[in-house]
Amino acid sequence: MNRMDELADELLQLTLQIQEQLLTEDSDPNEWLNFLDKRDIVMSQIDQLMAEGLTLSDSQKQVLQNGYQLNQKILPLMDARLQKLQGKMAVLQKSKMAVSTYNDVDTGPNGYGAFFDRRK
Template sequence: MTLEMDGLVERMLDLTTRLEKAVSQKDSEPDEWLLLLDERQNLMNQLDGRIQAGEKLSEAQTMLLMHIHEANQRLQPVMLNRKQGVEKKLMEIQRNKVAVDAYHETGPNAYGAFFDSKK
């Protein structure tokens, strides 16, 4: 049973390392992050189930989990900043769309002339 726990913890460390590399790249896709996060969550659920069933973690496994936790603490602010940047861009796009829509009329356009109907 300990070998299975070792495999789960090592796989989670591998996924965390891959996630850290992906997040550190400026042009990485958040969809890639989500796949890694989903897979990690699945491993965490398996690990939690085994602990709930009474299996114990060895000292080496506990140390690996502490390294994973430290990596998570470094990743969370970076991911949050990226999320806020995307939200800011979306707000700007929506604001620009509203501004453009305010000047467009559904009627004829008078041969390309622009009539400002916003007052």
């Protein structure tokens, strides 16, 4: 097994690990980034070998094609998970803002629970 075979297999395995992380409901997004960074390094190594004149065999092309197809399935999963996280963050930010408004003596309601009717 030559270096290009190893890199192609590693790229496919990293892509599978990313998919596994995305399919796990409570997975840590930092883990996704870790696998994505590792995968970028492997892709850079493949690019460098190809720039040096190394060509891909049919089996290597097939492994890389499988990784590409898997990646096409992963992208929508990643987008959905990121949107879900952004929604949770927005709700948390609104809650935090509401709590800080009520706790701030200068800008929050300062009637200590009393209601002031400001209508004329």
